[in-house]
Amino acid sequence: xxxESSNKRDxxxxxxxxxxVGESSSLTPYILVRSSRKTLAIYINKNAEVEVRAPLRMxxxxxxxxxxxxxxxxxxxxxxxxxxxxxxxAFVLRYGDLLPLWGNEYPITAREGGRVGFDGSCFxxxxxxxxxxxxxxxxxxxxxxxxxxxxxxVEEYARIMRVSPTGVRVTGAKTRWGSCSGKKSLNFSWRxxxxxxxxxxxxxxxxxxxxxxxxxxxxxxxHVEKIVPEYKACHRKLDQLQEKLAAQDWDE
Ligand SMILES: [Zn+2]
Numbered sequence: 710x711x712x713e714s715s716n717k718r719d720x721x722x723x724x725x726x727x728x729x730v731g732e733s734s735s736l737t738p739y740i741l742v743r744s745s746r747k748t749l750a751i752y753i754n755k756n757a758e759v760e761v762r763a764p765l766r767m768x769x770x771x772x773x774x775x776x777x778x779x780x781x782x783x784x785x786x787x788x789x790x791x792x793x794x795x796x797x798x799a800f801v802l803r804y805g806d807l808l809p810l811w812g813n814e815y816p817i818t819a820r821e822g823g824r825v826g827f828d829g830s831c832f833x834x835x836x837x838x839x840x841x842x843x844x845x846x847x848x849x850x851x852x853x854x855x856x857x858x859x860x861x862x863v864e865e866y867a868r869i870m871r872v873s874p875t876g877v878r879v880t881g882a883k884t885r886w887g888s889c890s891g892k893k894s895l896n897f898s899w900r901x902x903x904x905x906x907x908x909x910x911x912x913x914x915x916x917x918x919x920x921x922x923x924x925x926x927x928x929x930x931x932h933v934e935k936i937v938p939e940y941k942a943c944h945r946k947l948d949q950l951q952e953k954l955a956a957q958d959w960d961e
Contacts, residue, residue, distance in 0.1 A: 736773060737759055737780065739759035739760065739761045741761050741772070742760060742763070744764075745765060746762060746763075747764060749767065749772065749775050751776065753783070753786045753787060753790050759787065793956045796957070797957060797958045801844075802840060802844050804819050804836075808832060808847065808903075809903040810832075810854070810902055811905065811906050812904060812906060812908070815827070816831050817832050817834070817843065818832065818833045819834065819837070820833040820834065820836070821835070821836065822835070827850055827854055832847065834847075844958075845961070848959070848961060851902050851903075852899045855879045855899040855901065855902045858909075859913065863877050866914055870936065872893075872917050873893070873920075874889075874895045876894040876895070877895050878894070878895070878897070879897055880896045881899060881900075881961050882898040882900075883900070883959075883960075886898055886901045886912045886947060887912045888916065896916075904946065907939075908943045908946050911933075911943035912943075912947075914936045914937050914940075918932040
């Protein structure tokens, strides 16, 4: 008891689970997917539903006991997924909003003249655009900036690393910041422009290193580490950015 009062959040959590465990009627609804797999696993899908993947002949009581034992985990994940989905659905861009570029934030600004772009201190576009048109314009600006900026970074690091990519393309990839084809052509997501400059450089170096090693072997990481010793910190920053973007709707 003394423990519980010392940490309010923890108390609430544990009290709830203690009452719920005895009540099998409170079992969270779930979708059961049976397959030839060997083990049980629980997933929270994109629609905030619980999906239980089970071996073909595993008995239901066994599955239900497992689901019940994971109740706390399921509830906290469901809560998070539901919140993120809500934020994503409500995502809208307005004039004055701050958006990330190179790890800084700049406002969306109205400017007469019909041009769109970035001038070093703000993103600008014509005034009086409906909010659903601001997003595609912003994506166009990110793409333009990415083409220019990433091309330059690739050229610089290609010289340093003595490799010659056959092409550089900007894509709309949602989960891959960059990729390298077997033909040594590099792709980068425009979303990468929201990251810090060091992080963008790391992804550029990472993809260039794939020209030397088409895998993630120790030799590959040695090439990367020579140029970007702090690449693990870059991974963490990218994870954070990915999580932030998951609650925003940048779909094209
Ligand atoms: Zn890779």
